[in-house]
Amino acid sequence: MKKLFGLSALVSPRVVLGVGLVLATTLFGGTGCGLSYSLTGIYVEPASNATCVYNGATAQFKAYGTYTEGNHAMRVEDISSQVKWAVTLPDLASISTSGLATANSDGVTGLSSIVASTTGEFGYLAANSSLQVSTACTVPAIARSFSLNIVPRSQNLTVGQTLQPLAIATYGIAGRTADLSQQVTWESSDTKIATVDAKGVITAVGAGDATITALSKTPSGEVVSATQTIHLENQ
Numbered sequence: 001m002k003k004l005f006g007l008s009a010l011v012s013p014r015v016v017l018g019v020g021l022v023l024a025t026t027l028f029g030g031t032g033c034g035l036s037y038s039l040t041g042i043y044v045e046p047a048s049n050a051t052c053v054y055n056g057a058t059a060q061f062k063a064y065g066t067y068t069e070g071n072h073a074m075r076v077e078d079i080s081s082q083v084k085w086a087v088t089l090p091d092l093a094s095i096s097t098s099g100l101a102t103a104n105s106d107g108v109t110g111l112s113s114i115v116a117s118t119t120g121e122f123g124y125l126a127a128n129s130s131l132q133v134s135t136a137c138t139v140p141a142i143a144r145s146f147s148l149n150i151v152p153r154s155q156n157l158t159v160g161q162t163l164q165p166l167a168i169a170t171y172g173i174a175g176r177t178a179d180l181s182q183q184v185t186w187e188s189s190d191t192k193i194a195t196v197d198a199k200g201v202i203t204a205v206g207a208g209d210a211t212i213t214a215l216s217k218t219p220s221g222e223v224v225s226a227t228q229t230i231h232l233e234n235q
Helices: none
Strands: 003-005 037-045 058-060 061-067 075-078 085-086 092-096 100-102 109-120 123-133 146-151 154-158 165-170 175-181 183-186 195-196 203-204 207-216 223-233
Touching: 037 058, 037 109, 037 123, 058 175, 075 109, 075 154, 075 203, 085 092, 109 146, 154 203, 165 207, 183 195, 195 207
Parallel strands: 003 109, 154 223
Antiparallel strands: 037 061, 058 100, 061 075, 085 109, 092 100, 109 123, 146 165, 165 175, 183 207, 195 203, 207 223
């Protein structure tokens, strides 16, 4: 069995579910209130090097852009379909234009960087995470217990905007992570403010605050949940 190891110096390493930003500026419109938001950072989730899959398995990565405008609250946008995705070790895995990584099934194992990049108004933006391929990797579906987090954990939206967060499970002694966004049950505390569908897509409906909850169950029967705060601005 061959082993490969790859590193990327594009951005600094980050802790599990932490956020690191590479700063630059570009224009962002369509806020509905005449404001011109600027893209001031990009980050990839899951953020740590704990994403681990076995040969032939897949792992979903998402790229988020952070937008700012003067004294207004920062906004986060899912820009996964707008960035260019790359794997530093193509012999280990491939990645689609939507950020879905697939580990090669020929027995190669190791660690590779996952890189998302785009061109901003004033230059190049890039952020990375990493993917480990190993026969020892498991998934939360067969893990005894795991914790759950939603990223981003809070978000400001305007009426009509949508956002698809990730539900990330952390499990095992090594703190490995997996995307459970399509497996959890999504709920909104107030559907008059924000609705959420079965796939986790949030739609801003009215001004106010709402809590988005993701729920899952471990093999032992324990119910695990995570929440996200959504603030709706009337702009």
